[in-house]
Amino acid sequence: MVQDLPYLRETASQTAGPYVHIGLAPGAAGFHTFETELGQALAPAGVAGPRVTIEGCVYDGLGAPVKDILIEVWQADPQGIYPHPEDPRFAQCTAGFRGWGRVISDFDSGQFCFETLRPGAVAGRAGRMQAPHLNLWLVSRGINIGLNTRMYFPEDQDAHATDPVLASIEQRARAATLIAVATGPDSYRFDIHLQGAAETVFIDI
Amino acid sequence: MKPAEFYMRDRSLQPPALHPGYKTSLPRSPRHALLTLQQTVSEITGPTFGHGDIDALDNDLTLNFAHGGLPVGERILLSGRVLDENNRPVPNTLVEIWQANASGRYRHKKDAYLGALDPNFGGCGRTLTDAEGRYVFRTIKPGPYPWLNYVNSWRPAHIHVSVFGTSFSQRLITQLYFEGDPLIPKCPIVQTIPDPDAIQQLIAALDLNSAVPMDCLAYKFDIVLRGRRSTLFENRLEGN
Ligand SMILES: [Fe+2]
Numbered sequence: 001m002v003q004d005l006p007y008l009r010e011t012a013s014q015t016a017g018p019y020v021h022i023g024l025a026p027g028a029a030g031f032h033t034f035e036t037e038l039g040q041a042l043a044p045a046g047v048a049g050p051r052v053t054i055e056g057c058v059y060d061g062l063g064a065p066v067k068d069i070l071i072e073v074w075q076a077d078p079q080g081i082y083p084h085p086e087d088p089r090f091a092q093c094t095a096g097f098r099g100w101g102r103v104i105s106d107f108d109s110g111q112f113c114f115e116t117l118r119p120g121a122v123a124g125r126a127g128r129m130q131a132p133h134l135n136l137w138l139v140s141r142g143i144n145i146g147l148n149t150r151m152y153f154p155e156d157q158d159a160h161a162t163d164p165v166l167a168s169i170e171q172r173a174r175a176a177t178l179i180a181v182a183t184g185p186d187s188y189r190f191d192i193h194l195q196g197a198a199e200t201v202f203i204d205i
Numbered sequence: 206m207k208p209a210e211f212y213m214r215d216r217s218l219q220p221p222a223l224h225p226g227y228k229t230s231l232p233r234s235p236r237h238a239l240l241t242l243q244q245t246v247s248e249i250t251g252p253t254f255g256h257g258d259i260d261a262l263d264n265d266l267t268l269n270f271a272h273g274g275l276p277v278g279e280r281i282l283l284s285g286r287v288l289d290e291n292n293r294p295v296p297n298t299l300v301e302i303w304q305a306n307a308s309g310r311y312r313h314k315k316d317a318y319l320g321a322l323d324p325n326f327g328g329c330g331r332t333l334t335d336a337e338g339r340y341v342f343r344t345i346k347p348g349p350y351p352w353l354n355y356v357n358s359w360r361p362a363h364i365h366v367s368v369f370g371t372s373f374s375q376r377l378i379t380q381l382y383f384e385g386d387p388l389i390p391k392c393p394i395v396q397t398i399p400d401p402d403a404i405q406q407l408i409a410a411l412d413l414n415s416a417v418p419m420d421c422l423a424y425k426f427d428i429v430l431r432g433r434r435s436t437l438f439e440n441r442l443e444g445n
Contacts, residue, residue, distance in 0.1 A: 007290045007292070008289070008290050008292050009218055009290070011403075013220060013377060016378045019311045021313065022311060022312060022328050023302060024301060030313065030314040031270070033327045038331075039252075064232070068315075100252030107314075135248070141229050142231075142234075143234075144219075144397050145219050145220055194234065203240045203242050204240065204241055205374045
């Protein structure tokens, strides 16, 4: 017999199901319980910094909008600092900025829209910089384990060329699935395709 | 300690994106392989929460939506610990739950099941783990409910659970089931999990020692999040 290792095993994921809003956004489910719902605003009023608006839609393999999607966003502030104690520059992070929010689609159209601060570039491994990006995590009915992806901004082309995630996508054409489209000054569209010819690149983080 | 990566997720314990027995996963599952990424500061950090985010009754579902009475059903305490794969507690992390009421009905504008709504039950709760990773909720045991996967599919009684950990790469949503429920092995959603022991790990155990006499029964449910390397060995994560 070989020796036993001391590790526990990660709890298995299960789908968030169609009623995820009850737990994570009860107002959208149609009732009020909590004093404060968490994650409703990525950049609450009064938080300083350049703002961007992002709209989009998540599509399934048949091209139909996923109307019950819930997306969590995790991002750095405009200086590229995460509001987390393990970011080396944590102490200088934008006051009042939590870097995290929940985005749900409209139940009828499937469209989502949110406002946030424009993130700065963040350090990668071994000194290599990463282009400004939002980290996204998608859950819904039919998604057995949350899907991770990133959204990049179209104007950062130079930084994209050396970004460790974008650069590691073997099928070059698929890198475009992670880059939002500008729709106006400081506004963007980012559609996510779970499957099909335009399938978004999902990341095993 | 220098920031270090989390252990690679053991996908043999996790449901694949596509599991034909769960029909909705067919159009909602990516077909390409996931992109492999060595973790950066984007993945080893994540949102943090504090006691200012929650209120005292948020973890008591028997009271947090009460409108002049108590909800109907089997009163239970649900408690356990949030641990990581290194068997270390995850303190001060947010745990959120949501569930159907004793009739199997969700308080959601999209749920039209015949089972009655309970005027005193909302169905969501949240809490922060303590220094030892412990959490506790008081709630009602949910009822099973039908869903149109196959024409006569029924979900076992379950509570949806959302946990954060300390990093975005530990983020987890799962469902807990109850010891002895004959619907568990028949459920297409449970069966998306390929590993029988991983399914067992989702079944909360009746814990009579934690029951409150003349008040409520108790179930124990520990949650394990991804663990983390203790040392950085070459291939530096940080820039300088
Ligand atoms: Fe459910």
